[in-house]
Amino acid sequence: MGWRAVRIFSSNLLGKHQQKNMPTYQWNDDHQALELVPGTFNYRSKWACFDCRKSFTRVRPTTEPDKVLCPDCKEKAVDMGHLFEAPPKRDVRSWKVAEVLGKNQLKYRTAGNVAFLNYMITGNGKCSPEEVARNIKIFLKIR
Numbered sequence: 808m809g810w811r812a813v814r815i816f817s818s819n820l821l822g823k824h825q826q827k828n829m830p831t832y833q834w835n836d837d838h839q840a841l842e843l844v845p846g847t848f849n850y851r852s853k854w855a856c857f858d859c860r861k862s863f864t865r866v867r868p869t870t871e872p873d874k875v876l877c878p879d880c881k882e883k884a885v886d887m888g889h890l891f892e893a894p895p896k897r898d899v900r901s902w903k904v905a906e907v908l909g910k911n912q913l914k915y916r917t918a919g920n921v922a923f924l925n926y927m928i929t930g931n932g933k934c935s936p937e938e939v940a941r942n943i944k945i946f947l948k949i950r
């Protein structure tokens with residue numbers, strides 16, 4: 808994982824297409840994270856299929872983000888955020904943990920998300936899927 812430069816433009820310097828594609832964020836108290844307002848920005852994200860234990864990169868569609876399907880089994884894939892690092896296919900336990908995060912819509916979108924999920928939720932990969940589900944209940948308001 809590396810640092811990525813973020814450029815902030817004054818919106819009147821941008822063309823019509825770019826103005827439409829301006830990211831707008833809002834704070835989600837349940838997830839303790841800044842989240843993109845749906846429909847404001849196209850971005851590349853990593854998607855996961857928990858049945859195939861497969862991860863792939865796609866541009867997130869702004870209008871229909873649920874329409875991304877697994878290229879192998881054609882079932883609905885889950886957006887895990889562009890900083891998601893997929894475990895190896897044989898690592899069933901880590902994939903179960905990722906599935907718990909995905910079901911609770913917790914994503915690896917920012918360095919802050921990664922730190923929070925690693926230290927508070929997944930115990931740096933040491934927690935079992937059950938412990939992860941318990942941590943989510945303890946530290947977040949998701950029920």
Ligand SMILES: [Zn+2]
Pocket residue numbers: 856857858859860861877878879880881882
């Ligand atoms: Zn699949």
